[in-house]
Amino acid sequence: MTVLKKILVAAALSAAIFPSLAEEVNVYSARKEALIKPILDEFTKKTNIKVNLVTGKADALISRLASEGDLSPADVLITTDVGRLHRAKSQNLLQSVDSKALTSSIPANLRDPENQWFGLTLRARPIMYVADRVDPKTLSTVEALASDEWAGRVCIRSSSNIYNQSLVAAMIAQKGQDSVQNWANDFVKSFARPPKGGDRDQIKAAVAGICDVAVANTYYLAGMLSDTDSKNHDIASQVNVLWPNQDGRGAHVNISGAALTKFAPNKTSAEKLLAFMVTKEAQEWYAQTNHEYPVVEGVKWSPILEGFGRFKAEQVELQKVGQLNKQAVQLMDRAGWK
DSSP, X not given: OOHHHHHHHHHHHHHHHOXXXXXXXXXXXXXXXXXXXXXXXXXXXXXXXXXXXXXXXXXHHHHHHHHHXXXXXXOEEEEESHHHHHHXXXXXXXXXXXXXXXXXXXXXXXXXXXXXXXXXXXXXOOEEEETTTXXXXXXXXXXXXXXXXXXXXXXXXXXXXXXXXXXXHHHHHHHOHHHHHHHHHHHGGGBSSSOOSOHHHHHHHHHHTSOSEEEOOHHXXXXXXXXXXXXXXXXXXXXXXXXXXXXXXXXXXXXXXXEEETTOTTHHHHHHHHHHTTSHHHHHHIIIIIOOEESSTTOOOOHHHHHHOOOOBOOOOHHHHHHTHHHHHHHHHHHTOO
């Protein structure tokens, strides 16, 4: 047997014995590596499918997918907020996934009707207040924050922030454009300062006395409470969560989600990864480690999330929230929401 034949035979035997070693999946993630890699590593341990991870800014990754076109190596896009997932779909960057594991585990309002994107975790955006300055009995709804009582007392991010865009889009879907426009026109009068910074900055500003209440995602407050930096923990511990609109439509929620890219070169492996992300194990990891609410029923919340209390969430279809993004941005511009 020639040397070449020996090499070919050895390669064939290796492939037969370790067929899964050749499997891989390429992930573009807007989640920071520390917040996603551990669960991807667990997927590799269970399946022997290698995960190649690329992290970056959410909008930049979508732009990268678009510019790469059919030459893109990406199989899976993981990102935050339905507005971004809808944007990727509208740019024809995704494809449908026929997966019973996904459709049976994820509520219909938290996934695309054409199965092009799927919610992996829930993020809630309630009202947060400084406990020693605000009586929670004076808080009720997001709409009420536009009243004279709250003039100059609210901290919130800018209108360029996708979380606020989706908050407003969800309101439009449920209350109509005219009603929300009137609310936004008054709400900007409640701002304690021109919007700047991220969600953590709004929380810090409230504790510093710049405002009395902040609108922010629980994910960020939980991150501060679990921070090894005692300064962040001490700041966050002075803030309480008020779940708004509990007698009506419920508190605004959004998702972090995932999708199969249109030109995925490793489609089968990618679909296995997506299905793994809604297993009880993966959902518990998200809940306990990242302090995000699971989309799968029956999965335990982290103790910090439990400390915020149970709440009634909006049931609006997130597909509509994504579709109304442009309308929401225009409405906020007209209101002077910087």
